[in-house]
Every structure is written in C-alpha cells, then in structure tokens.
Amino acid sequence: MKNVTDSFLSLGYWPSAGSFGFNTDIFATNLINLSVVLGVLIFFGKGVLSDLLDNRKQRILKTIRNSEELREGALDQLEKARARLRKVEMEADQFRMTGYSEIEREKLNLINATSKTLEQLENYKNETIHFEQQRAINQVRQRVFQQALQGALGTLNSCLNNELHLRTISTNISMFGTVKEITD
DSSP: OHHHHHHHHHHTTSOOBTTBOOOOOHHHHHHHHHHHHHHHHHHHHHHHHHHHHHHHHHHHHHHHHHHHHHHHHHHHHHHHHHHHHHHHHHHHHHHHHHHHHHHHHHHHHHHHHHHHHHHHHHHHHHHHHHHHHHHHHHHHHHHHHHHHHHHHHHHHHHHOOHHHHHHHHHHHHHHHHHHHHHHO
16 A cells, blocks of 8 residues: 555656646545545436336335235135145045945955855865765775675685585576566
8 A cells, every 4th residue: 555655656746737736645635536426426326326226116016016916826726725635635534434334344245255165165074074984984885895705705615515506506597587587
C-alpha cells in the first residue's frame, strides 16, 4: 500500500500544465469519487433497480402462487391416496378373512381326504392280511395234503402186493364205468 501512495505522491511533484493537476490526498479523492459514483448510481440506477426488484417480487409471488397451487394439488392427491389406501386396506382385510376361511375349509377338506385315504389304506391292509392268511392256510393245507398223500402212497406201496394192486385197479375201473353210465 505504501508503494501506491508513494507513486501518487511522486506524481504530485510533476509540473502541472495549466489548471489540471492531480490531487494527491487519497482520502479526499476517494470520498469525492465514491459520492459521485453513488450519486450517479442512485440517479440512473434507481429505475433499473426498482424494475429489477419489481420483477423479482413478481417472480417470487408467482412462485408462491404456483407453490400454493401445487400444494393444493398435492393435498388433493394425498387425500385421494388416503381414500384409496383405506379402500385397499378394507379389501385386504376382506381377502384376509376370506383367505382364513378358505384356509380353514381347505384344512378340513385335507383332513377329511387324509382320513378317507387312511381308512382305505387300513381296508387294503386288512384285505392284504386276510389274503395272505388265506394263502398261508392254503399252502399249509397243500403241504399237509401232500405229506398225507405221500404217507398214504408210501403205506399203499409198502402194503400192496401185485394181487391187491390189480384188484384195486379193477374196482376203480368198474366204479368209473358205473359213474359213466349214470352221467350218460
């Protein structure tokens, strides 16, 4: 800052040409310059500044009006959304209740179907057991019959001689002939 002041002071030593000269008092010249600049700005800039402020005021008011309209629209949309939400909640409650009753109905149907299936399986099991018992009884009968037949054949073979054998065959042939005559 001192260099600037010194340069203005050094200009003060130059010889002046007529009535024109430099004022080396910085504080005095700054006040004068500032008051001139402020006066010119106030005189000429008053209308421009007032127009700028009016335009800015109008834009702010317009923005506020638009914001109010948007706010009212948003409030209307919010109220509609709340009404839709209440409706959807009621429908959801209805679906939930219907769903619960449907689940209970399906549960009962499943229990009944499972009960019937278990009953059928029990019947099949009992039939299978009865069948297997009959088969086992038949196998035992066949074995007993085969063993009795083998024992009888063994006894017959050991007791029969040729003469008894021929007589048994003749008797059976005559019985066969008599049965044949009866059936004809």
